[in-house]
Amino acid sequence: xxxxxxxxxxxxxxxxxxxxxxxxxxxxxxxxxxxxxxxxxxxxxxxxxxxxxxxxxxxxxxxxxxxxxxxxxxxxxxxxxxxxxxxxxxxxxxxxxxxxxxxxxxxxxxxxxxxxxxxxxxxxxxxxxxxxxxxxxxxxxxxxxxxxxxxxxxxxxxxxxxxxxxxxxxxxxxxxxxxxxxxxxxxxxxxxxxxxxxxxxxxxxxxxxxxxxxxxxxxxxxxxxxxxxxxxxxxxxxxxxxxxxxxxxxxxxxxxxxxxxxxxxxxxxxxxxxxxxxxxxxxxxxxxxxxxxxxxxxxxxxxxxxxxxxxxxxxxxxxxxxxxxxxxxxxxxxxxxxxxxxxx
Amino acid sequence: xxxxxxxxxxxxxxxxxxxxxxxxxxxxxxxxxxxxxxxxxxxxxxxxxxxxxxxxxxxxxxxxxxxxxxxxxxxxxxxxxxxxxxxxxxxxxxxxxxxxxxxxxxxxxxxxxxx
Numbered sequence: 001x002x003x004x005x006x007x008x009x010x011x012x013x014x015x016x017x018x019x020x021x022x023x024x025x026x027x028x029x030x031x032x033x034x035x036x037x038x039x040x041x042x043x044x045x046x047x048x049x050x051x052x053x054x055x056x057x058x059x060x061x062x063x064x065x066x067x068x069x070x071x072x073x074x075x076x077x078x079x080x081x082x083x084x085x086x087x088x089x090x091x092x093x094x095x096x097x098x099x100x101x102x103x104x105x106x107x108x109x110x111x112x113x114x115x116x117x118x119x120x121x122x123x124x125x126x127x128x129x130x131x132x133x134x135x136x137x138x139x140x141x142x143x144x145x146x147x148x149x150x151x152x153x154x155x156x157x158x159x160x161x162x163x164x165x166x167x168x169x170x171x172x173x174x175x176x177x178x179x180x181x182x183x184x185x186x187x188x189x190x191x192x193x194x195x196x197x198x199x200x201x202x203x204x205x206x207x208x209x210x211x212x213x214x215x216x217x218x219x220x221x222x223x224x225x226x227x228x229x230x231x232x233x234x235x236x237x238x239x240x241x242x243x244x245x246x247x248x249x250x251x252x253x254x255x256x257x258x259x260x261x262x263x264x265x266x267x268x269x270x271x272x273x274x275x276x277x278x279x280x281x282x283x284x285x286x287x288x289x290x291x292x293x294x295x296x297x298x299x300x301x302x303x304x305x306x307x308x309x310x311x312x313x314x315x316x317x318x319x320x321x322x323x324x325x326x327x328x329x330x331x332x333x334x335x336x337x338x339x340x341x342x343x344x
Numbered sequence: 345x346x347x348x349x350x351x352x353x354x355x356x357x358x359x360x361x362x363x364x365x366x367x368x369x370x371x372x373x374x375x376x377x378x379x380x381x382x383x384x385x386x387x388x389x390x391x392x393x394x395x396x397x398x399x400x401x402x403x404x405x406x407x408x409x410x411x412x413x414x415x416x417x418x419x420x421x422x423x424x425x426x427x428x429x430x431x432x433x434x435x436x437x438x439x440x441x442x443x444x445x446x447x448x449x450x451x452x453x454x455x456x457x458x459x
Contacts, residue, residue, distance in 0.1 A: 142394060146360050149367060149387050238449045245359075248445050249438070253356035283430075284354050286401035287361075291394055 003103035004032030007162070008080045011039045011057065012072035013090030014065070017046040019207060024055035026093040032100040035082050039090070040072040048090070068340035069158065070174035070181040077173050080165050087174075089159040092206040093122065102162050102202035113167035113194035114186065116156040117202030120299070128215045130308035131315025132208045134292055137305060138312075140200065141295035148198035152243045154250070156189075156196050158182030160204035167194055178232060179337050180225020187229060190243055191236045212318075217341045219319060223326035224337035226254075231330070255327065258320035282313055355434050355441075362438075364395035 009027050013020050020039065027037050039057040041049040043065040053059045060079070066072045073087055084106065086099070098117060105115045118140045124133045147153045158181060171188045174181045186196055209215035230251055237244045261281065269277045289309070296305030329335050367388035374380040 142364070142391070142398075143360050145387060146363050146391055149384070149391060150363065235452070238452055241446070241449070244449065245442055245445060248441060249356050249359045252437075252441055253354075256355070284357065286405045287354070287357055287398050290398045290401050294394060294397075 003084060003106055004030065004034055004099045006082045007034040007084045007086055007099070007103065008036040008038060008076075008082045008165075009034045009086045009088060009099075010073050010076040010080070011037065011052070011088050011090050012042060012069045012076075013039055013044065013048050013052065014042040014072070015044045015046045016048050016090035017044070017051055019091040019093075020048050021051045021055040022093050023088065023090055024052055024057040026096075027088065027099070028056050029096060030094065030099045031097045032103075034086070034099060036080075038076045038079060040066075040076050042066055042072045068176050068181070070176045070340075073181075074173040077165075077168065083165055084162060085165045085168065086162040087158060087160075088204070089206055092159045092204050094160070094205070095203040098160070098202045098204055099162075102160075102199050105197035105199060106162070106164065109195070111193075111195045112164070112197055113171075113189045113192075114156040114161055114163045114196045115199055115202075116153060116161045116196070117198075117204050118200050119157055119159060120203060120205055121208040122205035123207060123210065124304060124308060126210045127311045127314055128212065129208050129210055130311035131313075134288075134305065134308050134312035135315065137292045137295035138288060142291035144198045145200060147246060150242050151195065152190060152240070152246065153196050153198040154186070154243075154246055155180075155183045156186045159206045160202075167192075178225050178228040179221045179340060180229055183225060183229045184232070187233045187237055187243070190240055191233070215315075215318070216322070219322040220325070220337065221341065223319075223322040224330060226251075226323075227326045227330045228336060254320075254323045257316075258324045258327075261317050261320040262324065281317065285309075288312065354430070355438050358431075358434050359438055361395050361398060364391040365399075367392050367395075 011020070011023060011027075016023075024037060024039065027034065037057045039049070039052040039059045041052065041059050041061045043062065049059045049061060060076065062072070062075055066075060069089075077085065084103065086102075088094070102115050102117050105112045119136050121129050121133045121136065123129055144153055161182065167189065168185075171185060171192065175184050175188070178184045189196055209218050230247060234244075234247075237247060265277060265280055269275055292305050292309070292312075293302060296302045326337075329337070371380055371385055371388040374384070
């Protein structure tokens, strides 16, 4: 029996009336249809619940807003009776064979607790969507397969991941102690001795932030979530050589890059009156371009990738601002981000 | 940048480049101990070829820069030094970071063991 037949899909949703029907339909139109599709309508003020039900999902509504995606997902986890479950964002659609492919690593390998797929923005129009598109192509074409080869994808992305239900419950479900519940869960699995796999052929299409306002909310959540997870897990992951090295390199790189992009480079260019120094912002174009073009070529999107490339460098600099803000707020001022603010 | 949402200077990129370049050796070692399979070999080859292409693109750009661009260095440093210095610095930083981390992990484990 295909594993997708033993699967419950959980879709947390808050005011997703623009996309929830597409999400549910894309799940129900899979090559292997899951047993159950549960939409958690987290006290939306729009027509999310009605549209999800009309599209064919089972809808549950908490008595009050749970306050986070993790909270909404945990509510549905209590209802899961299948050996496997999956979390998909309310604004994410799937390629027709995505679930069938994503479930394959679980076959015959009980050590696998979670699997995640390839993420491609559904809309690629604004500078923010284009920047994210290139980020994803780079990350999912080069970094994530490399992490997977060495046994530790850094994150089983929250927008599209499958889990063994018992392992997920043993981990306590999706924790609300950080603003990046997917990273928290992934690192918790590793510390418990479980495996996480990346399946590049299983593709999902989330809606990414289209403007700076939404992007800011998302980047703030991600940056704070990363810092919170490092603070929470550093001792636990230190004995896992590959994961701790990946996390340390990412943290070091992010901190140094933020300082260089936002402070050192502009200052040096002004003080030394050397505008050519600003070329450092794009010094790694050749290194970025190769994996991005490989990923884009497979999807028949080379022109789109080339046009989008400059946006990547804009987004990277903005990322730097939010990383510095998160470090200062979380580490120096000891003011953790506690509110889950949706930014798509 | 080594993950979406996190900025990067290139140290992360260098780290992954070295990991991908090491894959054939790792795979060879796994093969000799019977722990390899066609899927892993394909994955290793694919990432290795991509890493070589990245390396080729970077080296090609440097060579082109040194031959074509007659731009005076903003810091008065010669062209080759200007290009290679950040790479050498990045390799050194990465080495210090990785070795330092493992030493730290060893100290923490030792301390916990004693406690």
